[in-house]
Amino acid sequence: MSLPVADDALADAESFADALAGRGVSLSLLVRPVGPEGPLAPRARLAGWLRERRSGGDVLVLHGYDHSRRPLGPQHRIRRAEFSALPAHEATLRLAAARWVMERAGLDTTSFTPPGWRASPGTLTALAARGFAVCADEGGVHLLAAPVAGPVRSRLLGFETGPRGPEAMCGRLLIAKAARTARCGGLVRIAVRHDDLRRPERRNAVLGAVDVALGHGATGATYDSITTAALAA
Template sequence: MAHLLVSLSGLTDDLAARAGHLADALDQRGVPLTLLVRPCGPDGPLRPGGLVDWLRHRREGGDALVLHGFDHTADPTAARNPIALGRRAEFAALPRHEAGLRLTAARRVLTGVGLRTDSFAPPRWSASPGTVAALTEQGFAVLADEAGVRRLDGAAPPLRGRVLGLRSRSAADVRGPRRLAADATRAARRGEAVRIDVRAVDLGYADRFAAVLAAVDAARAAGAVPADYRLPAAARAA
């Protein structure tokens, strides 16, 4: 059975209203939303009010809250590693100890504004073995990475499926409604998890907003069952 998971990333106070429009549209379709939360952004750590109040409201209404890294520092170990090449994502290469420190700091920020989660999605969906070890040590239940969504205790089969979005890895190519919907349909027909990730900034463009909803509708039409990232959907639907 295919499952449909829609996540929203890049959330800020300025973009909360746009996020609300997507959430309302998904509510009308009976599709839950998974909110990927970065504890520290360009303007500093999350603060009470605004976005945090909206996140709490959505969580109380049934949406999933997932820790999405700490501050998205590109390759935080590179400064101490002269042979490091490129700009890897924040948790893509961290050893266990350093990943643990960042996870602890991230949780502290969330707790400080009254938010909690035991689910984790690394920036760019890339988690090092050290990160996986640190997540397990700290009692995280779920990891969502580029391969799929899985329980770290192995209590349920993983959901396999790549992340679909409006932008390719190069961030230069913006998919049109037909392409994103076609990708979602193919994944659903193969019985894979249809994982649609939306960047909040893209919701300000009418054609991109429409592309997301078209992909959601296409996945549902192809038989995908709505779910979220808190647990593998196969376990939730059992």
């Protein structure tokens, strides 16, 4: 279960984290080092909450740097998500800046998720070179420090990645997909956004998906624990 965190949504994140803790499920918290409010370190309340959650079993995942978008080219108006099209040398520079901000806040991590859930080949190369252990994208989980071929395939579930339609129908589809994946012994990955937590139907559907996955034998995991299990295998 992954959740981006921000100052203006901290109360919603706290409530949701408590609901998951009651189910024995930890969160992978996606941390944006530099946001509209500025670098992370001076934002004491958010940084303190993240340190508290980490000490309680949640994990921190570096979520890009500042989420600035990159143009496809000088003749294009379309812009791609940060890290989705970067060559290795540019990704290395952004990763170095991001880790510096995280270290100043006492929140360094070796897990990474790109904005938009899309990582370029150059980004994967840069992550491995800088000692990152895992990169989670839309198609699966890349175990950068484990001797495995290719990523652990796992489709990302969530309202942003699912079909458009009435809230109730989308919620039922989310629960059904989580149940099907868990029954097959697959990795159930659910991405939650701030907006989802502020909509009761979506929040309840996410918790329903967690409950049905647990009912089919799934156990709570974070991106760090997936990497640890792969290294021990």
